Every structure is written in structure tokens, then in C-alpha cells.
Amino acid sequence: MKCRECSGELEVARSCGRVRMRCTSCGKEYQIHEVAADLDDKTVAILERYTAIIYD
Ligand SMILES: [Zn+2]
Numbered sequence: 001m002k003c004r005e006c007s008g009e010l011e012v013a014r015s016c017g018r019v020r021m022r023c024t025s026c027g028k029e030y031q032i033h034e035v036a037a038d039l040d041d042k043t044v045a046i047l048e049r050y051t052a053i054i055y056d
Contacts, residue, residue: 001040003028010035012046019050 001010008025021030032047039047
């Protein structure tokens, strides 16, 4: 999925037990709820893997 600032690619970033989306181009970070409406299938699949880890 794309960054709202620069259209760069967002990657899932996990830190301190929280999962965020981070732009690989400009470095802007988004909380998951901020971008929830735009999540694509690929990103959702990644997040499901992370939440499985976090809440295990
Ligand atoms: Zn960006």
C-alpha cells in the first residue's frame, strides 16, 4: 500500500510491541487505525501474522 504523503511503499514496522506502517521512502509512520480503511490483502495477511505473535 502507498504512503499518503509521497506515494512511497509502506511496510509493516514492529517496535515495542506495537505494529505500525512505515513509509520506505519518506519514513512517515502511520498507526494501524489511521490506515485501516486502506489496508490491502497483502498487508492484512502480514498484520494477522504479527497480531498472532503479539497476542499469543
Ligand atoms: Zn512517504
